[in-house]
Amino acid sequence: MQVRAESSSEALNCRKHLNADILLMHTRKHIVVIGGGVAGMESAIHLCDMGYEVTLVEKQDQLGGHVLKWDFLFPDHRPAYEITNELCPSVEEKANIKLQTEVKNIVKQNGHFEVALSDGEILTADALLVATGFDLFDAHKKEEYGYGIYDNVITAAELEERFQNKIPIRTAAGKKPARVGFVHCVGSRDEKVGNEYCSKVCCVTAVKQAMRVKESLPGCEVFCFYMDLRMFGRYFEDLYREAQEKWGVQFIRGRLSEAAEDIDHRIIVKVEDTLAGRPLRMAVDLLVLLTGFVPSEGTKRMAAMLNLPLGNDRFIKPSDEHLRRNLTPVPGVFVTGASSGPRSISESISDARAAALEIAAWFNHQTQHAVK
DSSP states (O other), X not given: OHHHHHHHHHHHHHHHHHHHHHHHHHSOOEEXXXXXXXXXXXHHHHHHHTTOEEEEEOSSSSSOGGGGGOSBOTTTOOBTHHXXXXXXXXXXXXXXXXXXXXXXXXXXXXXXXXXXXXXSOEEEESEEEEOOOEXXXXXXXXXXXXXXXXXXXXXXXXHHHHHHTTOOOXXXXXXXXXXXXXXXXXXXXXXXXXXXXXXXXXXXXXXXXXXXXXXXXXXXXXXXXESSOOOOSTTHXXXXXXXXXXXXXXXXXXXXXEEEEOTTSOEEEEEEETTTTEEEEEEESEEEEEEOEEEOHHHHHHHHHHTOOBOTTSSBOOSBTTTBTTBOSSTXXXXXXXXXXXXXXXXXXXXXXXXXXXXXXXXXXXHHHHHO
């Protein structure tokens, strides 16, 4: 009799699991992914591969996000277009894509989300994935660095655009610069602008770009002005050593205090060299500002619309920084990529895959709970 009881119990459990699996297979869930950068695309691909219906909403006229504006990646100098060339065709084949479209309103009712789009369409979703990413800090806010005032002060994003479009590195007057300076942590680790966090990729971006400048202009002197070098990724330290030993990039520890233009339109920088323990005044022909990450307008809008909590850095705060990094306190709402904080491309892609699995686990839990 005991054996029969155990067998009956096991059979009942098997039927419950079988019913759950059948219900899961025959009830195709619909997920709306908001944001078409690398994280949004990667998560959408994996969700489609798991059998879910996915609609990806992107406000721009093409997928790819910030990667579209980058020329090459660190630490292996891989062309950035290879990432989008792989992701875009795959997600376009598998998911429903809505370009030049924004989410205007979201209402949750009867366990579903009614997502109102800017084109007038209303989508009914079982879950939402916020992948609205980041914006770059507005360098105009650091007036002491002269961006928008002096023509020979540019951002790293603008320099990257020159690399991408094969535009020679020149001053505003069209001359080859004899000396180029890179300023780290512009808008990051800065109490004055309210951004005390590290943006994680600025240091390695500066090193990458400094090497490219030296490669393009062998006779040019290149200086990096940094607070602390945070080269924590795999092979990043090797890149830093290569910049010094092979290319002769010079690193000066200290925060830039001021940049001003002289009569010859060179940029005079003032910095406290903390290693040498003395103030430094130097003229450069071109000054490049490494602007950090800030929450995108889309991320701020989604957080407000869905009542999602924010961290001290104003990025979306997940439910658990260790165990549930893609889950939010709002049931059915998930987050991925740089919407929840600065990330590199490889980190964003890994996080997107984790988000897809988190969503699948949540659906499975919901289904099993319903069967019980």
